[in-house]
Amino acid sequence: MTLKAAPFDDLDRKIVAALIDNGRASFAEIGAAVGLSSTAVKRRVDRMRENNVITGFSATVRPAALGWLTEAYVEVYCDSAAPPRRLAEVVRNHPEIAAAMTVTGGADALLHVRATDVEHFEEVLERIRTEPFIRKTISFMVLSHLLPDSPEAGATQSSDAGRPAVARPAPGTTAS
Helix, strand or coil, rough: CCCCCCCCCHHHHHHHHHHHHCCCCCCCHHHHCCCCCCCHHHHHHHHHHHCCCCCCCCCCCCHHCCCCCCEEEEEEEEEECCHHHHHHHHHHHHHCEEEEEEEECCEEEEEEEEEEHHHHHHHHHHHHHHCCCCCEEEEEEECCCCCCHHHHHHCCCCCCCCCCCCCCCCCCCCCC
């Protein structure tokens, strides 16, 4: 499926910025902020969703609230050139991997791992290392977030207070 280039103007940018700032804002609220009717905002949002400009809506959740108290980045080094699709299959089998990407440089991939504690992180790391094509890993434990307002840090905005959060539960817990 090829994606056609969709018109994307300054009003679309303002709408996207408003949604990034507050994904629960109504079309009327966004319209008032950008100078459009709520119907016009809805049409534009629908078009941007159809054209994969807006790919979804989500809640930002503080990881510690879900029991994810330990965080690390793991460089993965593979024997030969493991295809990205094979790496993707592996990381999908580990719910503790919050993000994964292939990278330039010495490592083949970089994983963002969240765990309940250091012992759990070590267990995750050992599971990753059992893959036959993984030659070595180098881990970097996160001590603190220098940009605490970033989504990676699980930041919440004042407008997010009291909103329900949907996220994957920590291991050993059940979703309700």
